[in-house]
Amino acid sequence: MSTYEKNYIADHVNELKPSGIRKFFDLASKMENVISLGVGEPDFVTPWNVIEASYHSLERGYTAYTANAGLWELRKELSVFLEANYQVAYNPEDQLLVTVGASQAIDLACRAILNPGDEVIVIEPSFVSYVPTIRLAGGVPVIVEATEEHAFKVQAEQIEKAITSKTKALLICSPNNPTGAVLSKEEMEQISEVAKAHDLIVFSDEIYADLIYDEAFTSFASIPGMIERTILISGFSKAFAMTGWRLGYAAGPKSIVEAMTKIHQYTIMCASTMAQHGALEALRNGKGSVLEMKTSYRQRRNYVVKALQEMGLSCHLPGGAFYVFPSIKSTGLDSEAFAEALLEDQRVAVVPGNVFGESGEGYIRCSYATSMKQLTEAMKRMRRFMEKLK
Structure with a gap:
């Protein structure tokens, strides 16, 4: 880009770095015989009844x-789904907003809440869009690191230490992308006490809520005293294998949802009508499909974690989502060098941990949202790669 062209781009946009996930996905797309464990997308096709409902809405x-x-x-x-499954009650008239994916819901929440200079505490490693989205809304991200020592689960006291007079919100994701960590109800209660004591809004990204394997899911908004200060963000992409449909939602206090809706109506108007009809069918009759996919993911998770550990990579057992986040520190390579060498030598694409924040350095993210056949071959190739490094 020439200096002349660059002058036309807003400074805060020029400062944004391209997504590190897409960088490796693009590299892999130009190579043959690559097994991609990179992009966080279900390998399942959207359930047929959902597709059919969308067709019929057009007809x-x-x-x-x-x-x-x-x-x-x-x-x-x-409203019915959230109360039945997560014990949180929202008025569909003015406390729910359907968005173009959960990503738009996060963007709307930031733009509706933040004044220039307001601080938002972000738990890292974190999804790559959180920090840029906060900055684009004029906010200041403040990073708190969730460490492997605590199974990548942030401690309430860490959050409290990061709070200043400018702190307005906390952005948290459970189950987490990229680590798969799931906060227990007790851990959420401890964090909620900090949020209430300091009058913080919580942006709770619960997009992986239906993909939790070893315990019951707890919504942050269900913690006593939190529904009035929580913006619950979720969608249909992950659990219902509807990534390309781009449909999400936000639930929260009336005044906040109304503010988000104002921005939404001027920028987007509304989410896709046919996608919304598909989502309606997913909520009414999609539970069986979700359970089938979740059973498959659990099997894959167990296999991949065991395979990684057997080849010498430390890897905690993730409680949810469809990612593992093994440490590659023992190899002596940094995250990018490891991912680049693995891709070049064995044609396996993973995501360097540092794209999820500096605290992700020394790790890689592998998605197990692909077939067992592909995962088995990928683990064979990674084992060969690790043997070469030794």
Whole structure:
């Protein structure tokens, strides 16, 4: 880009780095015989009943805009779903907003809440879009590191130490991307006490809530005293294998959801009508498909963790999502060097841990949202690579 062209780009946009995940995905796409464990996307096709419901909505002529906040029937069904599954009650009239993916919900939450200079505590390693999204909204991300020593679960006292007079919000993701860590109810209760004591808003990214393997899921908003200060963010991409449909939602206090909706109506208008009809079917009749996919993910998780440990890589057992986050510190390579060498030598694509924040250095993220056949071959190749390093 020439200096002349660069002058036209806003400074805060020029400062953003491209996604490190996409960098390795693009590299892998130009190579043959690559097994990608990089992109966080289910290998399953969207359940047929969901696809069929979307088709039928078109056949019935549902091709116009929905309400800005989303299809009324979908918001009502979301209200029922959230109360039945996560014990949180939201009025579909003014406390629920259907968005273009959970990513847009996070963006809207940041833009609705943050004034320039407001600080948001972000737990790292974290999803790559959190920090840029906060910065684009004029906020200041403050990083708190969740360490392997504590199974990548942040401690309440760490959050409290990071709070200043400018702290306005806490962004937390459980189950976590990239580590798969799941906060227990007791851990959430401890964090909630800090949030209440310092009058913080909590952005709770619960996109992987239905992909939890060893315990019951607890929504942050279900903790006593937290529903009025929590923006619950989720969507249909992961559990229902609907990534390309780009459909998410936010639930929260009326005043905050109304503020988010104002921004949404001026920038997006509404989410895809046909996608919303598909999502409605997913909520009503998709539980069986989710359970089938989750059973498969659990099997893959157990296999991959055992294989990584047997080849000499330290790897905790993730409680949710579909990622493992093994340490590669024993190899003497940094995250990018390891990922680049593995891709070049064995044609296995993983994501360097440092793209999820500096605290991710020394780790790699591997997605097990691919077939057992592919995972078995990928682990064979990684084992050969580790033997060469020795």
